[in-house]
Amino acid sequence: MQNQAIGIFDSGIGGTSIWKEIVDLLPNENTIYLADSKYAPYGRRSKSEIIDLSIKNTNTLLERNCKIIVVACNTATTNAIQILRDTYPVPFIGIEPAIKPAAIHTQTKSVGILATKGTLSSELFTKTSDLYAQNIKVTEVIGSGLVELIEENKIHSEEMKSLLQSYLAPMLKNDIDYLVLGCSHYSYLVPILQNLLPKKITIIDSGEAVARQTRAMLSKHQILNQNKKSGTHQLYTNGNPIVLKNILKDLKREYTIDCLHF
Template sequence: MNKQPIGIFDSGVGGTSIWKEIHALLPYENTIYLADSANAPYGPKGKDAIIALSEKNTEYLLNQNSKIIVVACNTATTNAIKHLRKKYDVPFIGIEPAIKPAALQTQTKAIGILATKGTLSSELFFNTSQLYSNGIEIIEQEGEGIVQLIESGNINSEEMRALLEIYLKPMLNANIDYLVLGCTHYPYLIPQLLKMLPKHIKIIDSGEAVARQTKAILKQLNLLNIADVKPDLKFYINSNPKVMSQLLNNNFEVNQKDF
């Protein structure tokens, strides 16, 4: 039984979608979540800057005695996780768009990927998409502006709806039957997307798979905390905590902190 916390970081509040899946699967685990909203979004930044920010977040979580680190950010995973695994002696769980299940299950032979620029332009994304794109059309769409709207609390705004209509149009024209969400902010758009998409189109995100992988690695390394006690759940953000509190249904204290 290991009571050290699971450390989780994202470029902002979106990774709370991953935290929710981890907490649901591992309800007794202590967690520390970092929202680096002051530097969001990571997507337009260069690889070196993304690595530097990921190092900063990792070192903060290690200083809090984290036993495992979940990089709850597609852009940080695709650009920095290889470097982080080499530099730090702690297990890392990464996130990348769930191209594989969409590519294996599509009936129309067309799938859509909505992701950030940093993810779509990364070597890891390119290699994964090449691996599963044989005979399948993959429509990649950069979700420019979406993260900023979510970070500012404008998830259900007219501006968001207008952006989504623009980004979905080429996918619908290509007759996709799977939409892969390639950013941890984007699951918060699912209620809107379900209203905008034809019913046969399935939406895939990585949350459940990441939670299962986190549990599997903790079990493998004998690091699970199975004590039936109330966990210590900490949330830190380096900008206004209001939006993050709302995404957590105001059930948890969110601390504004420089890190």
């Protein structure tokens, strides 16, 4: 079982930001990544749809003998991960907006959260926010259209810049000093956000923390890969493979990309 792959899925290519962190931290592990671009973004879908898609992705990964599954999607985590944990015997790692560190470290007592509708409206997000941000002003903004532009390889478009400026405006008005990214796709927007935001604002992304949690869970279950050679990495998409190739074009690591109907 130690040699079996880490399974990772997201509603498209955004979760590759998590996948890269995992591969960097655990270079000997094998990975299988599912880009469910056909149904992206999950954030505008109903809870029942999100659960069904998460089950479909989990079954696809388990058919390929994955030993652990990383739900590299905030919306899927906040809406479906408990059901996945109750249904399947393998360990699951989730990702949700990092409200806690922002609330702890903010000096202005004002933080911004950029996320999908599906994440911000979820019960898990509400509980987390209520727990850690009681005395903090939280400006929540739904990033409508951002995932679609990323999936269309339009990260550096004027349309993207214009949308981000409009979403950041109410946060800047409320004097935030932390911006929490609540969607794995948004990790690819960090360079643009850094140009649009004052330097005093810290951007929080969850990728590295998810990788550390994955390592901890593998260790806990004694299923860390003990091989000394580099792992193999297979990425599947049910969308346009060119978009997935473009987002990874600067990655100096061997991997394969294939189309898969799932």
